[in-house]
Amino acid sequence: MRGNDNADFDDYTVLKLQLDAAQGSQESTADYRLTDHYSLCGTVGQGGVGRVLLGFDERVGRQVAIKEMLASNEAVDPTIRLRFLREAQITGRLEHPGIVPVYDMGTTSQGAPYYVMRLVRGQTLAEALSACNSEQPEQALAKRLQLLDRLIDVCEAMAYAHSKGVVHRDLKPGNIVLGQFGETIILDWGLAKIGIEADVFRRAVPAASEEAGSDDLTQVGEILGTPAYMAPEQVDQRYGEVDARTDVFALGCILYHILVGRAPLKGSLSSIVEQLKSKAPLPSSRKGPVPAPAELTAICDKALAKDKLCRFRDAAELTDELRAFRDGRLVSAYAYSRGELLRRFVARNKAALSAGLAVVMAVAIGAGLAVHFAMDARKEREVAVAERRMAVHARERAETALADVTRISNENLTAADQIAEDIANAIGSIRSGMERLADAAGNVGDRKAMTPILTSLLTRYPDAELFAATIAPGTITAVAPAKYAEAIGADTSRLEHNRLALELAEPILSRVYEAPEGFDAVTLVVPIKRGKTIPGFLSARFKAAEFLGKLLPAGLQTQERAVWIIQDDGFILYDTDTDEIGENLFREERFDKIPELRQLARQIADQEAGIGYYHGPTHGSGRESNRIAAWQTVRPTKNRAWKVVVLEQWG
Secondary structure (H helix, E strand, O other), X not given: OOOOOOOOOOHHHHHHHHHHHHHHOOOOHHHHEOOOOEEEEEEEEEOOOEXXXXXXXXXXXXXXXXXXXXXXXXXXXXXXXXXXXXXXXXHHHOOOOOEOOEEEEEEOOOOOEEEEEEOOOEEEHHHXXXXXXXXXXXXXXXXXXXXXXHHHHHHHHHHHHHHOOEEOOOOOHHHEEEEOOOOEEEOOOOOOEEOOOOOOOOOOOOHHHXXXXXXXXXXXXXXXXXXXXXXXXXXXXXXXXOOHHHHHHHHHHHHHHHHHOOOOOOOOHHHHHHHHHOOOOOOXXXXXXXXXXXXXXXHHHHHOOOOHHHOOOOXXXXXXXXXXXXXXXXXXXXXXXXXXXXXXXXXXXXXXXXHHHHHHHHHHHHHHHHHHHOOOOHHHHHHHHHHHHHHHHHHHHHHHHHXXXXXXXXXXXXXXXXXXXXXXXXXXXXXXXXXXXXXXXXXXOOHHHHHHXXXXXXXXXXXXXXXXXXEOOOEEEEEEOHHHHHHOOOEOOOOHHHHHHHHHOOOEEOXXXXXXXXXXXXXXXXXXXXXXEEEEEEEEEEEHHHHHHOOOOOOOOOXXXXXXXXXXXXXXXXXXXXXXXXXXXXXXXXXXXXXXXXXXXXXXHHOOOEEEEEEEEOOOOOOEEEEEEEEEEEEEEOOEEEEEEEEEEEO
């Protein structure tokens, strides 16, 4: 309540006075009480489905917001009631500080359903963004960036919703309230979708709304959402089903609004739909009126990718990236230059690298004082000369240490880059050859026809251990070389990589697994496509360590330098120490022996590329040393990411 005129009254008395004063308004005086428990004092807002009333819960003694369905809408569309009740139920089951809680629900005497929520006071994020734009461009961007913490709060709330299988589908600044005491609340879950349930609220979009051109207009019909914040899959099923990545796209639109000062898409519904359906990428946030932080623009561009598989998996992944930027950590969506990575490394390890320089300063100061107080004494002069020499040596040691760190970091990162490129090229070449023969292959079930094709692949790509032809969903029909003929007829339909290849209709690389012959293997699967059907696929199996070891540059691995190639779950595909191959880098047993490796492992897992270090036993011995690691990510197929790590002893 505002003002002091009613300072001597409690909330209930004040609300009653307001109700009495409102009896002459356009609303009927009979409407001032919703039920025996809730009295009313006006309308807060009204939408296409219902209206939000300001109420007072007389049992508890608190103000509340009451959303009541407009009965007139049910005659036009009977699904409105179902949608209204779903909104109440979905909102009620999401118990999170960033989601408005539902206290109660029921039906009025006129039969209209309602539900009671916490009354949230404050301005919307849309209003806050609009207020920022009244400043000059540089100041406006600075003010909008202050709202980044609020966006992180929204992402955290949506991460919780996604963990419960709920997709909002209508995220926009107008549905986000910034409370007066730091709270950030997401409202309006009327278009929310649970899991993979079908869309049941479908009717024609009114023609008038198509040309309205309002960023904040929610479309209820064949297209569900707010045009300026809709993802491509909300307007074109060719982009896939609506899921958590759909909300990621909307969150990316809000981040774009923070960075640029407006939504990425503007115009009428029809023009926005055309932009979303086209293959052209969305405008990049890099092209705003004022340059925004490069890491944030990279995060924004990834969230706004039209291809869902190129976006963050869900709001939790996006939250991690935004937190990393806010906390000064590396952002995996951004491709850092080597200079940037080195500067960050030096900054993070400033204490260790500057220890020598601190000695220089301390000794130099000591030498200066000795000269000052004993200028005429020969002994003191000799001491000063000796201390100067010590200072010079200490400085040289510090400079040498920094030069060594710089050299090792650059050399190792260059080596990791080259190995990653060689792996991508080697697997890409084999995949291309398999794809060409898959296109030319006849009946995949014809063993006589498929065997020569597999033999030609084996001749061209001898690094593969075997090639196989499989008829969908998983029966092997032909293999090469002939020594594996006993595999013909085996059912492989339950293998994860085979199922995924059939589902996604694109080349798939398996996780590492133990082959029946006892070695660690990976399999590359290439679907055979016939129009929209996949009658089968070609597979290539590799001995993981042997295949990857051949791709490493000669002389790279020494007593001081080792190479790891790690699967995305931490499984070691290749290690200079052959005893480690097949183990998991992230296992607790290893962390117990080398505690500092835990932080490095986390960095490697979270960052696309980077430089780090840890203190532990030298590779292959019990002697302790510092080790500098540089890593790069390689994606041989869309579904698989490997980390190439080059690490070297230092000091």
